[in-house]
Amino acid sequence: MAYVGILIGFALLFLWDYKEIxxxxxxxxxxxxxxxxxxxxxxxxxxxxxxxxxxMTQIVSLIVAYLRGIRLPYYFR
Amino acid sequence: MVLERINLAKKQIIYVAALFMLGPTFxxxxxxxxxxxxxxxxxxxxxxxxxxxxxxxxxxNLAPDKSLFEILQLAFGRWLGLAFSLFxxxxxxxxxxLIVANFADFIDSVVLIHTxxxxxxxxxxxxxxxxxxxxxxxxxxxxxxxxxxxxxxxFLVFLFLIDKISLDVFRPVWPSSWSPIFKSSLSVFAFPFxxxxxxxxxxxxxxxxxxxxxxxxxxxxxAFISLQLVTVRNVATLGEFVKYSSYPSYDVARLVDIGxxxxxxxxxxxxxxLGMGYIKATTMYYSFCSGVAELFKLKSYKHLVLPVGVLVxxxxxxxxxxxxxxxxxxxEIYPYFVFVPQVIIIxxxxxxxxxxxxxxx
Numbered sequence: 162m163a164y165v166g167i168l169i170g171f172a173l174l175f176l177w178d179y180k181e182i183x184x185x186x187x188x189x190x191x192x193x194x195x196x197x198x199x200x201x202x203x204x205x206x207x208x209x210x211x212x213x214x215x216x217m218t219q220i221v222s223l224i225v226a227y228l229r230g231i232r233l234p235y236y237f238r
Numbered sequence: 239m240v241l242e243r244i245n246l247a248k249k250q251i252i253y254v255a256a257l258f259m260l261g262p263t264f265x266x267x268x269x270x271x272x273x274x275x276x277x278x279x280x281x282x283x284x285x286x287x288x289x290x291x292x293x294x295x296x297x298x299n300l301a302p303d304k305s306l307f308e309i310l311q312l313a314f315g316r317w318l319g320l321a322f323s324l325f326x327x328x329x330x331x332x333x334x335x336l337i338v339a340n341f342a343d344f345i346d347s348v349v350l351i352h353t354x355x356x357x358x359x360x361x362x363x364x365x366x367x368x369x370x371x372x373x374x375x376x377x378x379x380x381x382x383x384x385x386x387x388x389x390x391x392x393f394l395v396f397l398f399l400i401d402k403i404s405l406d407v408f409r410p411v412w413p414s415s416w417s418p419i420f421k422s423s424l425s426v427f428a429f430p431f432x433x434x435x436x437x438x439x440x441x442x443x444x445x446x447x448x449x450x451x452x453x454x455x456x457x458x459x460x461a462f463i464s465l466q467l468v469t470v471r472n473v474a475t476l477g478e479f480v481k482y483s484s485y486p487s488y489d490v491a492r493l494v495d496i497g498x499x500x501x502x503x504x505x506x507x508x509x510x511x512l513g514m515g516y517i518k519a520t521t522m523y524y525s526f527c528s529g530v531a532e533l534f535k536l537k538s539y540k541h542l543v544l545p546v547g548v549l550v551x552x553x554x555x556x557x558x559x560x561x562x563x564x565x566x567x568x569x570e571i572y573p574y575f576v577f578v579p580q581v582i583i584i585x586x587x588x589x590x591x592x593x594x595x596x597x598x599x
Contacts, residue, residue, distance in 0.1 A: 171548075174544045174545070174548070177544065178541045178544055181538070181540050181541045182541050185537045185538045185540075185541065186537075187536055187537040187538070189534060189535060189536055190531075190536040190537055190538065190541065193530065193534050193536060193542065194541050194542060194545065197542055197545035197546060197549070198545045200545070200549060201545040201548035201549050201552075204548070204549055204552050204553075205548060205552060208552050208555075208556070213556070214556065215556065216335070216553045216554075216555075216556035216557045217328075217331075217332050217335055217553050217557075218332075218335065218336065218339070218553075218556075218557040218558065218567065219556070219557075221332065221571065221575055222567060222571050224575075225571045225574050225575050226571065228574075229574060231570070234566070
């Protein structure tokens with residue numbers, strides 16, 4: 162049911178954007194929009210299913226901690 | 239993208255710049271971990287910012303009508319310039335995620351305790367998305383109301399607490415060790431002063447550097463004075479406890495009690511945080527969307543706003559499990575990461591353009 166809700170939510174977002182997309186009529190813009198939109202759907206579904214548990218903050222934390230040679234406390238990983 | 243001209247008065251640029259720097263730092267004042275020496279760290283970091291400001295100004299003087307992304311491509315060539323531009327876009331969206339996470343964390347842990355964080359995040363991002371779709375002018379238009387309200391509230395809380403303030407906590411004035419102060423200064427320099435690098439990506443839409451750069455300087459001065467006021471107020475009221483408080487400004491406002499009539503002033507601090515954080519979030523949001531549109535030569539940025547909002551919401555929900563984790567990140571990770579986009583790449587671009595003797599206008 163949650164996944165259906167996500168898809169309905171995204172359909173509404175697309176309907177909201179559709180007018181703007183049609184007005185601008187930009188092929189390159191549509192491709193970039195498509196990439197962001199599909200990434201958002203994929204992230205939302207993976208987030209809901211619990212597959213994705215990592216965020217940008219954690220990725221940056223891991224990289225900086227590695228480069229600084231510090232150990233992140235267990236709870237921060 | 240044909241860059242949209244943003245018509246703002248000088249005053250509005252000053253207000254937006256000030257609010258951008260104040261943002262979440264009004265609630266989580268900088269350098270709280272060093273207690274009574276916070277004001278020294280803040281002063282040192284502002285001196286550092288003045289040097290950084292000179293660098294930004296010199297860079298914009300070399301290429302007055304260019305945006306940050308165009309300057310990067312001029313300095314480093316097409317591919318390396320593109321790589322650096324993508325890195326900056328990542329930094330913008332990353333910073334936006336942090337701001338939303340801070341917002342949601344504060345509201346979820348202090349104001350609306352039983353409301354799911356997802357609901358809070360969706361409402362925050364949706365209102366920001368609405369403003370960004372309306373354009374930067376609409377964001378700037380409310381900045382004067384928010385700035386006047388926020389600074390007045392900060393000053394009012396200061397006055398209400400005057401009987402609880404003790405200046406003895408600032409003694410001894412000379413610290414026994416400078417190293418924690420310098421470490422803290424680096425943190426304050428990165429957050430919030432260095433974050434003004436974001437403005438380099440939109441200043442060319444606002445007008446000539448002669449108009450925008452002095453406004454940025456005045457805005458930073460307002461932010462610096464307000465932050466000093468808040469830092470001194472918090473330390474003078476809470477003493478050494480300020481080091482262990484998650485939201486010292488909020489805890490300070492809870493102490494307001496004048497004859498059992500004026501009390502529970504913490505709601506004023508929440509209003510401050512929401513207003514200023516909102517301006518910061520929308521500015522970052524706008525910079526990211528217009529940056530993507532500019533880099534990929536799109537006709538408009540507006541249809542990117544909603545999908546970006548969804549990505550930011552989800553990423554911010556996964557960012558921090560606790561407030562302590564957030565504070566650890568700000569102190570130990572964030573300053574080292576952002577030193578690259580805030581200082582190193584900009585300095586490199588300036589040196590390269592200078593050596594090549596390019597002046598583009």
